[in-house]
Amino acid sequence: MDIQTLAVHAGHQSESAEDLIHPVSPAIILSSTFQRNPDGSCPGGYLYSQINNPNRSALESAIAKLEGARDAVAFASGSAAMMAVLQSLKPGDHVLAPLAMYYGSRTMLGGIFRQWGLQTTFAPMDDLEQVSAAITPATRLVITETPSNPTLRITDLRRVAQLAHAAGALVLCDNTWSTPILQRPIEFGVDLVLHSTTKYLGGHSDVTGGCIVAAEGCPLTESIRHCQVVGGAVPSPFDCWLLMRSIPTLPLRVRAQSAGAAAVAGFLQAHPRVATVHYPGLPDHPGHRVAASQMELFGGMLSFEIAGHRAEAMAVAARAKLFTRATSLGGVESLIEHRASVEPPGSGTPESLLRLSIGLEHPDDLIADLEQALSGLP
Numbered sequence: 372m373d374i375q376t377l378a379v380h381a382g383h384q385s386e387s388a389e390d391l392i393h394p395v396s397p398a399i400i401l402s403s404t405f406q407r408n409p410d411g412s413c414p415g416g417y418l419y420s421q422i423n424n425p426n427r428s429a430l431e432s433a434i435a436k437l438e439g440a441r442d443a444v445a446f447a448s449g450s451a452a453m454m455a456v457l458q459s460l461k462p463g464d465h466v467l468a469p470l471a472m473y474y475g476s477r478t479m480l481g482g483i484f485r486q487w488g489l490q491t492t493f494a495p496m497d498d499l500e501q502v503s504a505a506i507t508p509a510t511r512l513v514i515t516e517t518p519s520n521p522t523l524r525i526t527d528l529r530r531v532a533q534l535a536h537a538a539g540a541l542v543l544c545d546n547t548w549s550t551p552i553l554q555r556p557i558e559f560g561v562d563l564v565l566h567s568t569t570k571y572l573g574g575h576s577d578v579t580g581g582c583i584v585a586a587e588g589c590p591l592t593e594s595i596r597h598c599q600v601v602g603g604a605v606p607s608p609f610d611c612w613l614l615m616r617s618i619p620t621l622p623l624r625v626r627a628q629s630a631g632a633a634a635v636a637g638f639l640q641a642h643p644r645v646a647t648v649h650y651p652g653l654p655d656h657p658g659h660r661v662a663a664s665q666m667e668l669f670g671g672m673l674s675f676e677i678a679g680h681r682a683e684a685m686a687v688a689a690r691a692k693l694f695t696r697a698t699s700l701g702g703v704e705s706l707i708e709h710r711a712s713v714e715p716p717g718s719g720t721p722e723s724l725l726r727l728s729i730g731l732e733h734p735d736d737l738i739a740d741l742e743q744a745l746s747g748l749p
């Protein structure tokens with residue numbers, strides 16, 4: 372079945388034989404607990420909402436299907452999802468992580484999990500020689516994020532999965548920016564897929580959530596599920612419902628956002644006040660060929676460096692009218708952000724860089740807005 376059809380129907384089938392009515396839009400089951408049968412069994416398998424809830428089951432089933440997997444584990448945020456993966460590792464395990472990665476995950480590895488006894492090395496994931504050299508016999512997990520935040524570096528998922536598996540390590544791909552519409556990492560040998568569902572899956576900037584999808588037979592699946600149930604960083608039924616409301620339009624949104632980003636990237640690349648554009652859809656992007664081999668389109672995210680410094684970048688963001696100045700991404704409204712301002716010191720993000728999340732406005736209007744914002748530079 373095409374992913375566009377799956378997006379509309381996956382997870383929407385009622386699993387409870389008790390249902391007397393069949394609402395076309397699913398009900399939100401707010402109950403925190405469920406009545407048991409006289410023999411002690413739980414109708415539908417539901418016992419207590421922190422452990423499982425019909426809205427969460429539906430969401431997990433839908434995301435797993437989109438990624439071509441059987442198991443998905445939903446969390447209260449993308450960060451909680453990453454925590455559960457790392458908590459499933461043991462003190463002394465080695466993690467290889469990308470130099471270019473979501474700074475929250477980076478902070479987690481360098482702080483909480485350093486105390487926990489995880490050894491982490493950061494390597495440029497687009498340099499396979501360095502990746503290969505950084506894998507040790509203690510490496511248990513290789514983390515990838517492609518395209519990466521905020522400079523859209525591309526990781527060759529097939530090759531990194533081969534290198535990791537040859538050393539007995541598992542591979543996780545943070546697929547938040549690509550979504551399963553553009554890239555399905557499990558098809559390339561990846562073992563675990565992470566989503567911040569706050570972003571494209573939610574798509575409307577009104578829900579915070581996360582998810583881990585596990586390939587069949589992945590040895591960490593059970594302990595990730597255990598962290599979800601025991602740790603309790605679970606999404607509310609309403610959040611799950613919001614996500615289920617958003618997923619049917621995910622393919623259409625992401626494809627339109629990708630087309631918009633490609634148009635904006637082309638405009639920026641030709642602009643005299645722009646020094647560099649980071650967008651994997653541009654033929655001269657260093658990861659273009661690999662991106663084309665593993666992504667359907669190049670996504671709705673891009674960043675660019677102004678010919679200038681922090682003041683010029685801030686001035687462009689300040690003059691934007693259609694683009695909203697805010698962090699986050701993947702919503703229907705376009706956002707512009709000066710990343711260095713929100714990242715911790717030493718993150719390496721250039722002060723001249725602005726990140727764009729392309730929404731669903733017409734690309735001509737977005738380009739006109741950037742044009743007027745850039746024209747204000749002295």
Ligand SMILES: *Cc1c(COP(=O)(O)O)cnc(C)c1O
Binds near residue numbers: 473516547580
């Ligand atoms: C936002 C984001 C996260 C963290 O997700 P939250 O839902 O904000 O906790 C992780 N990875 C990437 C790539 C992100 O963009």
